[in-house]
Amino acid sequence: MFDVRLLIYALLVELAAIVTLLAGQVGLPYFMAYLAIHGFAATLMATGIWLRFPRSFRDPPLLSWLLVFSVAFFVPVLGVVGLIGGVLLGYILPAPRQKTPFVEVPPPAFTPVQASSSGNFRQGDLKTLLLASDAPTEVRLQGMLTVRNMPTRVTGGVLRETLGDRVDDVRLLAYGILDQKEKALTGQIDRALTLLESAGPARHYRLYRSLAELYWELHFQDLVQGDIRELALRRALEFTDQALAENDADGGLWLLRGRIMMSHERLDEAGESFQRALDVGLSPSRVNPWLAELALWRGQYVKVRALMTVIAQETQFNNLSPSARYWSLS
Known part of the structure; x- marks a missing residue:
């Protein structure tokens, strides 16, 4: 109700300004007194109206407030009447839209695929199919063959x-x-390790890089679990660092190192590696998605929106389009 009281005070002060103007006194001091009272009324009016605005209309705060103040100050009487009329219309007219409450809906039921089907499965159905013990075994095996690829x-x-x-x-x-x-x-890892034992210094960099990527794939493809996963990540980091010691201008390796650091939840080191990847010339279109994920982990939502807005302009990011569109419009 504070904003309503401001509007009432603004009307009273504006009336005082009008009385001062119509008092019949002539001279610069009387006119300056009118301007001072009118300016104070416009300030109260602009503040009260601005507080009634929806949140989206208040951005940027200073410029939106100055717009309302200009109408109230530079259009005496009519400006105040128009602004008050707008507020009254907002109270009288119904809301243009009503919020629809969220409702809970039951999960969709899975309809087993018949054995006579063409054999093409939607990815969303595969998990349900493979775990459905009452589905025909032939159909489940067909789904397993699809999963293999x-x-x-x-x-x-x-x-x-x-x-x-x-x-x-x-x-x-x-x-x-x-x-x-x-x-x-x-x-592939065993073959690369065997080659590394007999390779000369000129080949160390490529073998280190290959081993780092292969150990990372064991983790990334979810082929190992538990202690073996930790060992694979540790070996991936060791070979990544050895390859970077040979060539620290490899942006792809810095990107890989940042992803390994994220898997270990070492966010500061991950951020440094991603920044290093950009510094050595790796395309921002490859690094920005990981910087956005890192910012999301840190709770830096403004930075996430800025990065995802840039990603939304990259046409090759088809898989990220829904996420980029959400962050750029939210």
């Missing part, structure tokens, strides 16, 4: 859940998929 970082969780499935074929196929992908990476 998908990135393990997306499917690793559901594959591990099916390791305890009551159907032997499903359980063994899940184990085989995980084991095959893990062995493919560990085989």
Whole structure:
């Protein structure tokens, strides 16, 4: 109610200004007295009206307040009447829209895919299908074959859940998929380590870089768990640092190091690595998504919005478009 009282006071002071102006006294002192009283009334009026504005109309605060003050001060009487009339209309007219309360809706029911279907599955249905013990085994096995060709970082969780499935074929196929992908990476790691033992100094940098990326993939693709995951991350960091010791201008390695630091929740070191990646010339379009995630972890939401607004202008970020659009419009 403070803003309403200000409007009442503004009207009374404006009346006093009008009385001063119509008193019949002529001279500069009387005119200056009128301007002072009128200016005080305009100040009260602008403050009261500004406080009635929706929050989105008050930005920027000083300029929005000056706009209302200018109307009240430079348009005597009519300006005040118009502003008061606008406030009264806001009270009288109904709200243009009503807030719709949130309601709870039940989760959608899954309809099992028939064995006669074409064999193409939507990604959203696969997890439900593979974990549905009452679904036909043939259909579940078909879904497992589809999962085999998908990135393990997306499917690793559901594959591990099916390791305890009551159907032997499903359980063994899940184990085989995980084991095959893990062995493919560990085989590449063993070959790179063997080459490193006999390689000359000129090849150390590339082998260190390759080993850092391979150990990171074990973690990123969700192929290892527990202590093995920690070991993979530690080895990835060791080889990353060794490669950077050979060539500290590799922006991709600085980016990888920042992601490893984020996995360890060492946010300050992650931020330094990302900044170093930018300093050595890595494209901001590759670094900004990770800087935005880092800012989100730190609770720096203004910085997140600024970074995501830049990302929204990058057409190649198709997967990030919904997130970028949310932060740029929120």
